[in-house]
Amino acid sequence: MIENVLKYGSMFILLILFQGLILNNIEFGGYVVPFLYVFFILALPFETPNWIVLIIAFVLGICVDSFTSTLGMHTSASLVMAFSRSYLLKLIEPRGGYEFNSKPSVQIMGLPWYLMYAFILVFIHHLFLFYVESFKFTQFFYTFGRAAFSTFFTMILVLTVQLFNYKSTTKS
Amino acid sequence: MRNLIRFLSKNSFIFLFVFLLFISFVLLVKHNNYQNSKVFNSSNFLIGNLYSTINNVNDYFNLKEVNAELAEQNARLQSTQISTFTKVFGTTVEIDDTTYSQKYVYTSAKAINTSTNKRENYITLDKGALNGIEAGMGVVSPTGIIGTVKNVSENFCSVMSVLHEKNAVSAKIKKSGFRGSLVWELGNYRIAQLKDIPNHVKLNKGDTIITSGYSMIFPEGEMIGIIKNFDLPEGNNFYNIAVEFSVDYKKLSHVFIVKSWMKEEQKKLEELNDVVPK
Numbered sequence: 065m066i067e068n069v070l071k072y073g074s075m076f077i078l079l080i081l082f083q084g085l086i087l088n089n090i091e092f093g094g095y096v097v098p099f100l101y102v103f104f105i106l107a108l109p110f111e112t113p114n115w116i117v118l119i120i121a122f123v124l125g126i127c128v129d130s131f132t133s134t135l136g137m138h139t140s141a142s143l144v145m146a147f148s149r150s151y152l153l154k155l156i157e158p159r160g161g162y163e164f165n166s167k168p169s170v171q172i173m174g175l176p177w178y179l180m181y182a183f184i185l186v187f188i189h190h191l192f193l194f195y196v197e198s199f200k201f202t203q204f205f206y207t208f209g210r211a212a213f214s215t216f217f218t219m220i221l222v223l224t225v226q227l228f229n230y231k232s233t234t235k236s
Numbered sequence: 237m238r239n240l241i242r243f244l245s246k247n248s249f250i251f252l253f254v255f256l257l258f259i260s261f262v263l264l265v266k267h268n269n270y271q272n273s274k275v276f277n278s279s280n281f282l283i284g285n286l287y288s289t290i291n292n293v294n295d296y297f298n299l300k301e302v303n304a305e306l307a308e309q310n311a312r313l314q315s316t317q318i319s320t321f322t323k324v325f326g327t328t329v330e331i332d333d334t335t336y337s338q339k340y341v342y343t344s345a346k347a348i349n350t351s352t353n354k355r356e357n358y359i360t361l362d363k364g365a366l367n368g369i370e371a372g373m374g375v376v377s378p379t380g381i382i383g384t385v386k387n388v389s390e391n392f393c394s395v396m397s398v399l400h401e402k403n404a405v406s407a408k409i410k411k412s413g414f415r416g417s418l419v420w421e422l423g424n425y426r427i428a429q430l431k432d433i434p435n436h437v438k439l440n441k442g443d444t445i446i447t448s449g450y451s452m453i454f455p456e457g458e459m460i461g462i463i464k465n466f467d468l469p470e471g472n473n474f475y476n477i478a479v480e481f482s483v484d485y486k487k488l489s490h491v492f493i494v495k496s497w498m499k500e501e502q503k504k505l506e507e508l509n510d511v512v513p514k
Contacts, residue, residue: 084283085290088351095423097353114249122256130283132351133358133394136264140257147253196264197355 079104084131095210098217101128102189103225105146106182110162114150121146141193148188170226182222190215284392288362291348302489309378340455341495343367347488352425357399359383363493364391374453374494380483381447381458382491399425399485406451407460410444412437425485430477439466445479452499
């Protein structure tokens, strides 16, 4: 338990710093920004109580928002994502339920399951985020395009992080 | 009552979600309207300091270019000094202090955080209320205009960049003097649109666009950019003009904050026009 708290705590800080100081400065043609910090919500263990996930998402969002001075934007988007997570986990639960004491990862759940899980949640998050940012539907397809391309790049980063995890656990 | 409590506890997850979402929307709307939530914006103490530490490191890599830019500006300023002018008429030239009164004051500052990839981009500078900075002042760099000061904390201020959908700058074409307003839309951070130039004006690619000085935020004649291309849509009275900024907003470093002494006076005078006579 203590070990988990330490592990997730350090991951929380690392992800926020990485997002705030490095990823926010990356852009592809003024159009696409990857948001890796959502990986934290993706990686929480299966048996985390739903309300804790919500509160974590809220705090995570506020931290990321304070880097960009856009209070409420990332907060609401990650809340919606955390909310959808509990329903999605029920929806795509494998037969026999989830293993005790495990978490969503490529290694445990397999690549197709993880891709579906991560893609749906990241896409929900990005759609919400970009529409809240523009706060209007007049440029519907433009905003949709931004969300879709950003999702693509975030997914690449999420899978890269997964790759690192994969290696470290097989070695030990 | 018992039913109500049972209903609440059964759906506590959804209620918590709605509650937190409500909070975040309140934050969002409030923040969008006033942009002044002092605790959480990037000019707050903790994150402001973090950014300035990181910026110190980044600065070393830009020293060469910044030096060149500053030297160029020094040369330009030097050439406007009284001592570099020769007396043409032979008689003494008297500089009477009361004939000139200072209109603008410059404070140098350093950009410690910038963004170019959002709809509403802000720049954080390392000067704040303690240095006499107030909201509404203009910010320029040696190569062109930057934006308008929006929020001020003790040691930092955040600047609404010209790369901001709601920031329109009063600009004019240097050659012909026609005035229009310059707005930027998300996409290419090097290009802005110049609106309201009527179709009888002669334009050329490469024409210089400067500030008009009408708004009293920027001094007249500060560089904005050059015309990259333009077209006149069929049956339209106004040109579509694409202006390429002279400043690369991704490598901002040393900038100047401009205080206008006479802004208040001009504002007060112009407000008199709106007063309905009784």
